[in-house]
Amino acid sequence: MYQDRDAGEKVEDRDAILLVQAGGLVMEGGxxxxxxxxxxxxxxxxxxxxxYRFGSxxxxxxxxxxxxxxRDGAFWQRMEExxxxxxxxxxxxxxxxxxxxxxxxxxxxxxxxxxxxxxxEAARVPALQDISRDWSRHGLAFWRSILARAGCxxxxxxAMSACMLWVIRVGLTAPGEALLTHSWMMDLxxxxxxxxxxxxxxxxxxxxxxxxxxxxxxRGRTPAxxxxxxxxxxIIDAAAKLxxxxxxxALTHRLIxxxxxxxxxxxxxxFASLGEIQHxxxxxxxxxxxxxxxxxxxxxxxxxxxxxxxxxxxxxxxxAQGHSAIAMDEIILAASRAxxxxxxxxxxxxLVGQSSTVMLKAMAGDMETDRLDGQLFRFVITGLNEQAxxxxxxxxxxxxxxxxxxxxxxxxxxxxxxDTQGRAG
Numbered sequence: 001m002y003q004d005r006d007a008g009e010k011v012e013d014r015d016a017i018l019l020v021q022a023g024g025l026v027m028e029g030g031x032x033x034x035x036x037x038x039x040x041x042x043x044x045x046x047x048x049x050x051x052y053r054f055g056s057x058x059x060x061x062x063x064x065x066x067x068x069x070x071r072d073g074a075f076w077q078r079m080e081e082x083x084x085x086x087x088x089x090x091x092x093x094x095x096x097x098x099x100x101x102x103x104x105x106x107x108x109x110x111x112x113x114x115x116x117x118x119x120x121e122a123a124r125v126p127a128l129q130d131i132s133r134d135w136s137r138h139g140l141a142f143w144r145s146i147l148a149r150a151g152c153x154x155x156x157x158x159a160m161s162a163c164m165l166w167v168i169r170v171g172l173t174a175p176g177e178a179l180l181t182h183s184w185m186m187d188l189x190x191x192x193x194x195x196x197x198x199x200x201x202x203x204x205x206x207x208x209x210x211x212x213x214x215x216x217x218x219r220g221r222t223p224a225x226x227x228x229x230x231x232x233x234x235i236i237d238a239a240a241k242l243x244x245x246x247x248x249x250a251l252t253h254r255l256i257x258x259x260x261x262x263x264x265x266x267x268x269x270x271f272a273s274l275g276e277i278q279h280x281x282x283x284x285x286x287x288x289x290x291x292x293x294x295x296x297x298x299x300x301x302x303x304x305x306x307x308x309x310x311x312x313x314x315x316x317x318x319x320a321q322g323h324s325a326i327a328m329d330e331i332i333l334a335a336s337r338a339x340x341x342x343x344x345x346x347x348x349x350x351l352v353g354q355s356s357t358v359m360l361k362a363m364a365g366d367m368e369t370d371r372l373d374g375q376l377f378r379f380v381i382t383g384l385n386e387q388a389x390x391x392x393x394x395x396x397x398x399x400x401x402x403x404x405x406x407x408x409x410x411x412x413x414x415x416x417x418x419d420t421q422g423r424a425g
Contacts, residue, residue: 015053018043019067022060023110030337031117032249036060058127065118065131072111072135076142079103088150094193096146098186101164105171105185112168113337119386120330124247133389139165140387152197159407162383163192163376173336173345181346183209191372195411206370210350217279217347232270234260239281243327248334251278275335275344282331282348297362303408306363307401315385315400328352329382353378364412373411380407 021043025034036057040047054060079100088096104112115135122132143164144157167188174181187207194202238260242250253274257264271277297310328348336345357374384403388396 015063016067018050018053019064022064023068023114026064026117027110027113027337030249030334031061031121032334034061034064058125061121062128062131065114065128068111068114068118069131069135069138072108072115073138075104075108075111076138080142080145083146088146090150090152090197093146093150093152093197094190097164097167097193098189101167101171101185101189102182104168105182109172113172113333116169116172116329116333120247120326120333123326129389132386136161136387136390150197153410155403155406156196156410158384158387158403159380160192160196162387163379163407164189165383166379167192167376170346170349173332173349180209180213183207184213184346184350187372188376192376195373195376206372210372210375213346214350217344217350231260231262231266235262235267235270235277236280236284239277240284240327243278243281243331244285247327248278248331251281251331251334278331278335279344279348282328283351285328285331286351297359299362300365301362303363303405303412306359307405307408310359311381311401311404312397356381360412363408367412377408377411380404 018039022034022039025038025042034057036050036054037047039060040050043050050060054063083096083100086096115132118128118132118135122128139161140157143161144154147154147157147160167185170188171178171182171185184207187209191202191207235256239251239256242255242259251274253264253267256277257267267277301310332345332348335348353371353375355374356378357369357371360369360374360377381404384400387403388400391399
């Protein structure tokens with residue numbers, strides 16, 4: 001495969017093969033598993049060849065993400081071509097959305113995982129921000145086309161793309177046994193379609209699959225507010241601190257023990273596995289973020305007040321926390337990629353959405369909403385915040401507020417105590 005140039009093989013083809021194999025390593029073990037040496041070993045070539053082609057790990061990671069972004073664009077182009085002959089209507093979008101989400105976590109899984117990894121890494125490595133930022137364009141263009149063909153408002157495309165991106169990521173958290181997770185993903189897609197495009201009132205009933213995954217994740221977990229022995233508490237504090245400052249790749253027994261000032265034997269005495277430490281570190285970070293992100297909200301909160309005043313303040317507070325604000329999503333991704341913790345990925349994802357559910361209920365009036373709605377709203381907020389980077393800096397806050405408000409007006413159109421903003425939608 002890796003013959004001399006005189007044999008007629010193009011260097012670009014050789015590089016493309018190596019970059020695909022690099023993505024495979026990330027799929028199996030997360031970004032920390034990718035090094036020049038590990039790629040050489042996986043490809044069956046000498047480390048010197050990989051070093052010659054890419055120079056450094058940083059350049060290898062960048063080129064891997066760039067190549068994955070191109071492949072992901074080709075994936076969404078194929079999806080548009082394959083759906084080109086469908087007669088689309090608002091009432092028929094639920095099945096299409098669910099089917100596309102499932103296709104993305106199967107045929108397009110590698111590129112979707114790499115996009116997620118790129119977004120997380122770009123928050124820590126500014127040199128990758130241009131790649132992560134432009135990645136949003138593929139899905140955005142696809143959903144805009146789908147909405148236009150179905151006779152729906154194309155202005156919903158940013159929120160639609162943002163939400164479906166995270167619906168797909170739910171499916172990516174279960175690389176092994178995935179029945180419950182895929183059922184939950186389908187419930188999310190159908191609920192979103194029903195809220196935005198369906199007729200009549202949607203009966204909120206959460207997702208049975210999500211509830212079961214959450215119950216499994218909570219089983220055997222020590223409550224965060226309960227008393228702890230000093231040593232276990234120091235270990236979890238250290239793990240949360242390392243995850244926030246350096247990412248989940250820093251969550252090794254040795255590094256956590258050093259940060260906590262305890263012995264390795266003490267680590268294994270108090271915790272059965274690294275996965276348990278990751279779970280509790282996530283819980284600590286999540287509880288801190290949840291308390292910080294839900295201010296006192298008035299009853300019957302208007303959509304405009306929330307999107308123009310309250311949400312920007314929450315986002316600024318999250319930015320002030322530094323990398324700890326993104327550490328939770330990083331831990332979910334890392335847990336789902338490592339073989340010894342992959343069962344944690346879906347469980348941790350199922351836990352999120354409590355804060356966004358509270359915020360949504362404050363705007364919903366008498367309309368019934370649940371955790372499934374709250375998670376979809378969380379996905380919209382997260383995805384729109386990422387897409388806002390595509391806008392000129394002085395327009396990002398306004399763009400975010402307008403697109404978030406548009407989604408909320410459509411999503412909450414059934415609330416009994418409507419306001420002028422709802423009637424405008």
